[in-house]
Amino acid sequence: MTRRPSKVAAARGAAVVLALLLAAACGQKSNVRDSSAAPAAGDATAGGNPGGGPAGGSSAATGDTVATAGGAGAAAPAGASTGAAGPAAGSSSAATPGRATSPSGGTSPGASPGNSPASAAGPGSAAGRTPSSAAGASSGGAGGGGGKAAGPVPVPAPPPPGGGDRTGVTDTKIRIGIHAPITGAAPFPQNAFDKGKDVYWKMLAEKGGIFGRNVEVVFRDDQFNPSRAVQVCREMVEQEKVFVLLGAAGSEQITACARYANSMGVPYLSAGVNEDGLTGLSSYFATSQTYAQQSPVLVSYIANKLHKTKIAIVLNNTPALNETQQSVTREAQAAGLNIVRNSRIGKNASDSELLSEANALRASGAEVVYLLTSPVNFIKLATNAQAQAYSPIYMGPGITNGLNIVAEAGCPAIGSAKFLSPFPQLDVIDNLDPDYQKSYQKYNGGKGDDIGLAEWGLSKVIGSMLQAAGKDLSRQSLVAALESGREFGTNVYPLVSYSGSIRFGARSSHLLEADCSTRSYKTIAQFTNGF
Amino acid sequence: MPTVLSRSALTSTAIAVGLAAALVATGSSQALVIGIITGAGYGLVALGLVLVYKSSGVFNFAQGEFGTVAIYALYRVHDKIGVPLIPAIVIALAVSVAMALVTERVVIRPLFDAPRVALLVATAGVALLAISLELWLGEARPRFIQPALGRLNRLSLFDVAVSDQRMLVLAALVILAVVLALFFSRTNLGLAILGVSQEPVATELMGISVRRLSSFIWALTGLLAGIAGILTAPVAGSFAPGFLTSTALIPGFTAAVLGGMKSLPGAFVGGIVVGVAQSLAVSSPAFHSIPGAGSVMIFVLLLIVLTVRPQGLLGRA
Numbered sequence: 026m027t028r029r030p031s032k033v034a035a036a037r038g039a040a041v042v043l044a045l046l047l048a049a050a051c052g053q054k055s056n057v058r059d060s061s062a063a064p065a066a067g068d069a070t071a072g073g074n075p076g077g078g079p080a081g082g083s084s085a086a087t088g089d090t091v092a093t094a095g096g097a098g099a100a101a102p103a104g105a106s107t108g109a110a111g112p113a114a115g116s117s118s119a120a121t122p123g124r125a126t127s128p129s130g131g132t133s134p135g136a137s138p139g140n141s142p143a144s145a146a147g148p149g150s151a152a153g154r155t156p157s158s159a160a161g162a163s164s165g166g167a168g169g170g171g172g173k174a175a176g177p178v179p180v181p182a183p184p185p186p187g188g189g190d191r192t193g194v195t196d197t198k199i200r201i202g203i204h205a206p207i208t209g210a211a212p213f214p215q216n217a218f219d220k221g222k223d224v225y226w227k228m229l230a231e232k233g234g235i236f237g238r239n240v241e242v243v244f245r246d247d248q249f250n251p252s253r254a255v256q257v258c259r260e261m262v263e264q265e266k267v268f269v270l271l272g273a274a275g276s277e278q279i280t281a282c283a284r285y286a287n288s289m290g291v292p293y294l295s296a297g298v299n300e301d302g303l304t305g306l307s308s309y310f311a312t313s314q315t316y317a318q319q320s321p322v323l324v325s326y327i328a329n330k331l332h333k334t335k336i337a338i339v340l341n342n343t344p345a346l347n348e349t350q351q352s353v354t355r356e357a358q359a360a361g362l363n364i365v366r367n368s369r370i371g372k373n374a375s376d377s378e379l380l381s382e383a384n385a386l387r388a389s390g391a392e393v394v395y396l397l398t399s400p401v402n403f404i405k406l407a408t409n410a411q412a413q414a415y416s417p418i419y420m421g422p423g424i425t426n427g428l429n430i431v432a433e434a435g436c437p438a439i440g441s442a443k444f445l446s447p448f449p450q451l452d453v454i455d456n457l458d459p460d461y462q463k464s465y466q467k468y469n470g471g472k473g474d475d476i477g478l479a480e481w482g483l484s485k486v487i488g489s490m491l492q493a494a495g496k497d498l499s500r501q502s503l504v505a506a507l508e509s510g511r512e513f514g515t516n517v518y519p520l521v522s523y524s525g526s527i528r529f530g531a532r533s534s535h536l537l538e539a540d541c542s543t544r545s546y547k548t549i550a551q552f553t554n555g556f
Numbered sequence: 557m558p559t560v561l562s563r564s565a566l567t568s569t570a571i572a573v574g575l576a577a578a579l580v581a582t583g584s585s586q587a588l589v590i591g592i593i594t595g596a597g598y599g600l601v602a603l604g605l606v607l608v609y610k611s612s613g614v615f616n617f618a619q620g621e622f623g624t625v626a627i628y629a630l631y632r633v634h635d636k637i638g639v640p641l642i643p644a645i646v647i648a649l650a651v652s653v654a655m656a657l658v659t660e661r662v663v664i665r666p667l668f669d670a671p672r673v674a675l676l677v678a679t680a681g682v683a684l685l686a687i688s689l690e691l692w693l694g695e696a697r698p699r700f701i702q703p704a705l706g707r708l709n710r711l712s713l714f715d716v717a718v719s720d721q722r723m724l725v726l727a728a729l730v731i732l733a734v735v736l737a738l739f740f741s742r743t744n745l746g747l748a749i750l751g752v753s754q755e756p757v758a759t760e761l762m763g764i765s766v767r768r769l770s771s772f773i774w775a776l777t778g779l780l781a782g783i784a785g786i787l788t789a790p791v792a793g794s795f796a797p798g799f800l801t802s803t804a805l806i807p808g809f810t811a812a813v814l815g816g817m818k819s820l821p822g823a824f825v826g827g828i829v830v831g832v833a834q835s836l837a838v839s840s841p842a843f844h845s846i847p848g849a850g851s852v853m854i855f856v857l858l859l860i861v862l863t864v865r866p867q868g869l870l871g872r873a
Contacts, residue, residue: 207696208797214697342848371838371848376792376803377594377831378838378850384586384716385839401698401794408793412719434698434794 189499190290193268199491199498200241202261204282205273206249214430214476218244220469221477225484228464235488236496243267247278249372249399254278255285262291269503271295271483274424276316276345277372283309292503294487296424296447297531301348308500310507310523312486313447314531314554316397317352319422322445322534324356325556327393331418335365337391339382339406341398342369349422353395365389374402380409387415396421400431407438416440427537429475429545436541445534447518448482449548451475457551458516475546482517489513519552571825571869575832585714587835593718595831596726597791600784601800601808602815602823603732604777610740610818611749611773613672617679618659619808620801621686622778623785626652627795628694630786631701641704649782655686656778660771668770683801690797703790725787732780733824740820749773806851807834810858816868825869833857 193200203222207215226240234240243265245257254275261267262285270286272279272295279295280302286293287306297315314322327333338353340346350367357364366389370382383406386394394417396403403426407419419442425431427444429451435442451474454461461481465473473481490513491498493506512522519533536550550556579588601619608616629651634644663678705720712718740746751759752766760766784804789795792803811830815822837843837853846852861868 208691214695215691216695371850373802373848373851375594375807375834375838375850376597376788377590377835379793380590380594381587381835381839384590388715401796404698404700405793408791412722412791413717430697434700438793 189497189501191268191499192291193266194238194498197238198241199235199238200243200265200267201269201271201487202243202245202258202265202267203271203273204245204247204254204257204261204278206275206278207246208248215246217474217476218480221465221473221480222484224461224464224468224473224477225481225488227468228460229488235491236498238498240484240488240491247275247282249275249278251277251281254282258282258285262286262289267291268498268500269294269487271487272298273479273483277343279303280345290500292500292507294490296483297529298424299345299349300529302345303528306528308504309528311529311531312483312521313424313519314422314445314534315529316346316349316422318529318531319445319534320349320353320356322536322553322555323395323420323422324353324360324362326443326536327357327395327420328360328362329556331393333392333418334361335363335389335391336393336395337366337386337389337417338364338368338395339366339386339398340369340396341372341402343372346397349397357395365391370398370402370406372399372402374398374405376405376409379405380412382406383409383413383415386410386417387413391417393418393420396426397423398426400425400428400435403442404431404435404439407435407440407442411438418443420444422534424479427546428479432539432541432546433544436539436544439539440541442539443549444537444546446537447531447534448475448479449517449535449551450537450546451478453548453551454478454517461517478517482515485515486513486518486521489515567869572828575829579832579836584836584839586716587839588832589713589716589718590839591832591835592828593716593722593726593831594835595807595811595828596722596729597784597788597827598804598807598811598830599729599824599827600725600732600780600787601804602811602827603729603736603820604780604784605808605812606815606817606820606823607736607780608773608777609812610820611753612664612675612770613753614664614675614679615672615809616777617676617801617805618656618682618686619679619777619781620805621683621690621798622652622656622659622781623783623788623800623804624690624795624798625655625686625785626782627701627785627789627799628690631699631795635701645704645786648786649779652782652785653775653778656774656781657771660774664774665767665770687798687801694797696796698794698796700794701790704787719791721787721791725791728783728787729824729827732783733820737820745769745772807831807854810854810861813858814861814868819868822868829869830854830857 205218207218222242222244226242229235230239243261245261247254247257254272254277258270258281261270269292270282272282272293274296276298279298283293283295283303283306287308290308292308292310293306294310294312297311297313297318300315300317303309303311327336336357338350338357340350346369350369354364354367366386368382368385371378374382379402387410396406396419398406403419410416416438417440419439421443422445424447426442427446427450432439432442449457454473458481461478462473464481465471465477469477490503490507493509493511493513494503495506507523508525510522510524512520514520519531521531523530533552533554535548536553537546538549539545540547576588579585601623604619604622605616608614608619626648630644630648633639633647634641639647659679659682663682664675667675667678703719703721705724710718710720711723740750748759748764749769749772751762752764752769756766781800785800788804789799792799807830808827811826812823813826814829815824815826833853834850837846837849843849843853
């Protein structure tokens with residue numbers, strides 16, 4: 026007691042500790058790595074199918090991957106995902122020059138209703154799975170067309186010279202790195218992430234892997250913090266030597282990591298988020314529609330399905346979302362909607378900020394609230410709005426607000442919230458891709474959840490891309506395969522294609538709706554790009 | 557002591573009335589209401605911080621986690637196991653008190669003679685450990701607990717609906733601040749605690765067990781944190797590991813400093829002032845272009861108080 030410092034000095038020390046503590050409060054579970062990703066690497070494969078790609082007879086799931094790469098209408102028959110598709114894998118690189126043409130034009134109105142993933146291969150079949158992409162011409166506009174040539178043209182990666190950068194690739198393994206916000210303002214259950222992240226790769230490994238290689242996943246928690254995201258991406262690239270980086274969610278984190286990856290020449294793929302800050306990065310590719318591409322879809326739903334006219338726009342206050350705000354404002358005005366409030370809230374908004382916003386929304390009389398915030402902010406805003414006797418329809422783009430954990434925690438306040446999503450919900454997955462639940466059951470011993478489904482879908486897209494890059498896999502060959510214009514479809518994630526100038530090449534999304542009677546989301550429209 | 561209490565109460569009332577009048581006059585009445593009902597939560601956390609600092613000179617950075625642990629305990633025994641609400645609340649408060657007592661016995665007491673900064677860091681360590689345990693045991697997913705009082709629209713002030721649960725938070729803050737202030741000024745035990753904080757050796761020589769008093773104080777602060785957590789989590793919408801630390805510790809700390817660090821009524825006033833300032837910052841069009849204006853406002857307040865009036869609004873130099 027005798028050595029007590031002055032109050033001011035102690036307060037200074039306290040301020041430092043506070044900062045440390047706050048950082049800690051945002052999350053601690055990082056550096057989770059699972060090297061057990063794929064079983065027995067190439068061993069199993071070696072005997073089976075070296076270099077042959079997923080041999081025929083692969084399930085629909087695998088088959089479609091292969092067929093996708095194979096491209097060229099030949100593979101089109103829906104449902105043909107099986108056997109025949111297999112060989113396409115190996116030849117995919119060479120098989121597709123013809124498809125390099127119009128990735129953005131996209132989606133012909135073909136109609137095959139089959140739900141084979143293989144559909145992705147051919148234009149016709151692609152549309153079969155994407156009824157709305159058939160209609161895409163209508164409302165597609167920006168998004169539906171798939172891909173938006175953005176400002177500066179990215180510098181295409183050099184063609185694979187036979188050598189190329191093969192970091193993270195061996196004869197038996199491909200190591201990929203994923204970052205996601207396990208903690209922070211958009212917390213996801215780590216257990217679900219851990220269980221789901223390898224399911225697809227394990228299944229693929231049993232079928233021979235990707236030209237005999239199995240995929241090993243390195244995972245890091247970015248804590249919903251862009252600085253942390255760059256740090257973990259750097260770790261994965263420089264220490265873990267991953268071949269490719271994937272961003273699961275979080276616009277700022279994805280933008281930060283993508284820019285870092287670009288500076289290192291590492292291919293980076295993520296679910297679609299903002300375009301600002303990502304346009305012009307030669308190593309970046311979005312696997313689903315960006316927020317801006319989703320704007321016309323959402324606006325068309327509000328105008329044509331909900332028949333509401335007064336909308337409010339609420340976004341996280343980050344510069345990365347400026348373009349999203351502009352796009353949805355523009356689309357809403359064009360559709361004749363009345364924007365009664367257009368505001369931004371803090372990424373980690375306080376109780377008073379959320380209550381103020383809820384009160385302002387109520388006062389504005391908005392019938393629909395277009396929302397692009399973290400799940401935690403969404404739940405808190407909805408709860409505060411409900412406390413103000415105000416229950417609008419929440420709608421928005423995104424990746425995470427349509428997860429069941431949001432409905433679980435947010436019901437009944439979130440009402441019948443509707444969010445677009447790159448992946449469907451569990452209610453339809455058995456129809457779209459029966460392999461998911463079977464595989465999840467097989468490798469984890471239980472029913473798969475939607476976080477696992479998101480990982481499954483993303484893995485499938487990546488798998489098809491790695492397949493398309495050919496046996497002589499390098500970073501250059503992967504980028505070249507992506508830029509070739511061929512289409513990648515998975516029956517989970519939307520059909521996507523890229524070119525030298527198009528990095529945002531997804532054509533559609535799923536629309537999910539909260540069902541508070543079951544505290545979960547259901548899929549109300551699949552592969553849609555307009556209403 | 558009664559004089560000090562009266563003077564504090566008078567100053568608090570004058571500040572509150574002046575602030576309220578100014579805000580109503582400038583058309584910020586909604587921000588005032590929102591600030592008061594959200595600031596009450598900060599005040600509750602500040603009360604616990606002041607209690608420990610007043611009695612031992614320690615900044616307790618584990619205060620938020622004592623409360624978060626109580627929330628998790630309530631969630632577990634009420635929502636998951638199905639224990640009725642009242643017994644569940646008692647269990648949850650017992651858990652937070654137990655955590656505080658363990659902290660006192662295992663961390664604070666061995667460091668009792670160490671510099672206060674060492675204790676400050678030690679409590680931060682406890683908070684980190686607690687957050688890690690919450691993540692480990694409870695996962696990072698957002699969770700929700702129903703408010704004890706569910707009615708939302710009983711009261712409306714300046715067109716802002718004030719739910720019963722928020723009224724409960726405010727009432728708890730007022731009652732606890734008054735009761736604790738009376739405890740420290742009117743009871744022998746309260747005076748003994750103050751004596752320990754100022755002259756531990758002399759107090760010990762008077763036959764008062766410093767260690768026993770220390771345990772009592774930490775148990776009390778655990779109880780306060782538990783009450784803060786259980787009352788505020790339902791109105792916040794959801795909670796996750798580190799909930800009170802991330803949402804209320806910095807505002808609570810600012811409120812405590814604003815109030816003078818040793819003044820319990822000051823913690824009450826500080827909480828309300830911080831809440832109102834934050835509410836003004838986020839609702840005023842002048843601040844719309846500033847990302848995180850509410851957080852900025854808290855740090856600005858903290859900075860001003862520490863540099864201009866380190867003893868706080870109600871503290872003595």
